[in-house]
Amino acid sequence: MSNIDITGLDKTYATQPPVVALKGVDLQVRSGEFVALLGPSGCGKSTLLNMIAGFEQPSLGKLTVNGAPVLQPGPERGVVFQEAALFPWLTVWDNVIFGPKVQGVSQSVYEPRAKEMLKIMGLSAFESSLPVQLSGGMRQRVGIARVLTMGSQILLMDEPFGALDAQTRLSMQELLLSVWQQLKPTVVFVTHDIDEALFLADTVYVMSSRPGRIQARLEVPFERPRNLELTTSSEFNQMKLEILKQMRH
Amino acid sequence: MAQSRLQKVALALILPLAVVSLWQYAGSQPNMAGIVPTPLAVLLGWQSWIWGHAGLGLNPYLGTWVANVSYSSSRVIEGFICATLIGVPLGLMLGWSRLAAQLVDPMIQGLRPIPITAWLPFSIALFGIRDVGSIFLIFLGGFYAIVVNTTQGARDVEKNLVRAALMMGVNSRQLLWRVVLPSAMPNIFTGLRVGLGISWTAVIVSEMVAVKSGLGYVLWDAYYVGRMDIVLADMVSIGLMGFISDSLIVFLEARVLRWRLLQNH
Numbered sequence: 001m002s003n004i005d006i007t008g009l010d011k012t013y014a015t016q017p018p019v020v021a022l023k024g025v026d027l028q029v030r031s032g033e034f035v036a037l038l039g040p041s042g043c044g045k046s047t048l049l050n051m052i053a054g055f056e057q058p059s060l061g062k063l064t065v066n067g068a069p070v071l072q073p074g075p076e077r078g079v080v081f082q083e084a085a086l087f088p089w090l091t092v093w094d095n096v097i098f099g100p101k102v103q104g105v106s107q108s109v110y111e112p113r114a115k116e117m118l119k120i121m122g123l124s125a126f127e128s129s130l131p132v133q134l135s136g137g138m139r140q141r142v143g144i145a146r147v148l149t150m151g152s153q154i155l156l157m158d159e160p161f162g163a164l165d166a167q168t169r170l171s172m173q174e175l176l177l178s179v180w181q182q183l184k185p186t187v188v189f190v191t192h193d194i195d196e197a198l199f200l201a202d203t204v205y206v207m208s209s210r211p212g213r214i215q216a217r218l219e220v221p222f223e224r225p226r227n228l229e230l231t232t233s234s235e236f237n238q239m240k241l242e243i244l245k246q247m248r249h
Numbered sequence: 250m251a252q253s254r255l256q257k258v259a260l261a262l263i264l265p266l267a268v269v270s271l272w273q274y275a276g277s278q279p280n281m282a283g284i285v286p287t288p289l290a291v292l293l294g295w296q297s298w299i300w301g302h303a304g305l306g307l308n309p310y311l312g313t314w315v316a317n318v319s320y321s322s323s324r325v326i327e328g329f330i331c332a333t334l335i336g337v338p339l340g341l342m343l344g345w346s347r348l349a350a351q352l353v354d355p356m357i358q359g360l361r362p363i364p365i366t367a368w369l370p371f372s373i374a375l376f377g378i379r380d381v382g383s384i385f386l387i388f389l390g391g392f393y394a395i396v397v398n399t400t401q402g403a404r405d406v407e408k409n410l411v412r413a414a415l416m417m418g419v420n421s422r423q424l425l426w427r428v429v430l431p432s433a434m435p436n437i438f439t440g441l442r443v444g445l446g447i448s449w450t451a452v453i454v455s456e457m458v459a460v461k462s463g464l465g466y467v468l469w470d471a472y473y474v475g476r477m478d479i480v481l482a483d484m485v486s487i488g489l490m491g492f493i494s495d496s497l498i499v500f501l502e503a504r505v506l507r508w509r510l511l512q513n514h
Binding site for chain 1: 409410412414416431432506508512
């Protein structure tokens, strides 16, 4: 059964003149699948993610999650933002338990879970730090810990490592893969980095712009668990070449 | 080059000492008598205003300083608390809800250009020569600054913080109190500081006209009876109270906005 089902989706902004951000998008994501949306800036990949999140509504077409149309944002679809979007006035701990707390989940339920997720993300020592005291990579780990604590079955990640330096980005990718391996959430991961898409995803959707649409769908055959050496193999480069060709079209 | 604390203090004191010396010199000239009392005369007048014993003479400038300071302060506190309790929630609503803004904002923007001093006769007509009239003006003075700044802060809430909160399942009340309010807090404190300054102006002006006690009343009264030493001591007292109350807000701000201070360093 597919977890996220998008058929014939258009998004047009009613500006003067109207801007067609997405045209005829079809996308099916299985439960537990790791999908990457890959494309240049302006191809509408973030817009697509925002619609799955419920921040924006499609102009035309069908968008369902677990069979129900998406009408608004909700905790079952956890979003990891590019700049983490943590509440700067709350400590790491208070940021991570914000979701269950406002939902009225009892403390005895969310507390052990939050502890566990902070531990998985390597943040146990920083519970009482403020976001501003953390590095960009650590802030992003808090952003991931917070959606994991909510128990979101779907993670929507909008270029979460885009603002990080190359080395931190690689270690975050490895960390994300190991977390995904443990918890098997469905992931939709937006990126413009081909290596990142190939290293992380089961399926890569290559998007192109004006209007934004899906140009190609590629299954990534590499075995799991993957490690960073994979990114230097000839099979990996072969696929990279294929995607580059697609993107030049 | 790192300056020592002593150097900074010394530099800051040069100008005030020069002014005070000049003042002492000018005040001692015979033709200035009765117009500008010397700093020394002011200190002596102030001393008896604070610690003097009124006895049977009913001299209003003997030992009445504390009472007058507390009259003025309690009016400022009452008016300012009202302004905060109404201004902050209203500002949040105005910044957050377009309907509320369309309904209320034009009225506030329309009334705001009327200086609080212009409200004095109306306030006296409405409340009489009583405390309420003074508190009303203080409230009004603080209110505008607080509501306008809070509205701005609530409007400028980062979009992704709101989205993050919605994603985590907040309802609209939680969104307002847990996200919009804290993120508007820096602007709210700006409003509180500006508003408190205006509140002190309002209390002095209103006490000059609308009530018969407090630092503003003494200021005008002392002028009428030619006690310029008390006038000057009163001015310094007002400045001192304004400084102390501003420091209290800054102290509070430093605790509430620790995250913000860390961000800026």
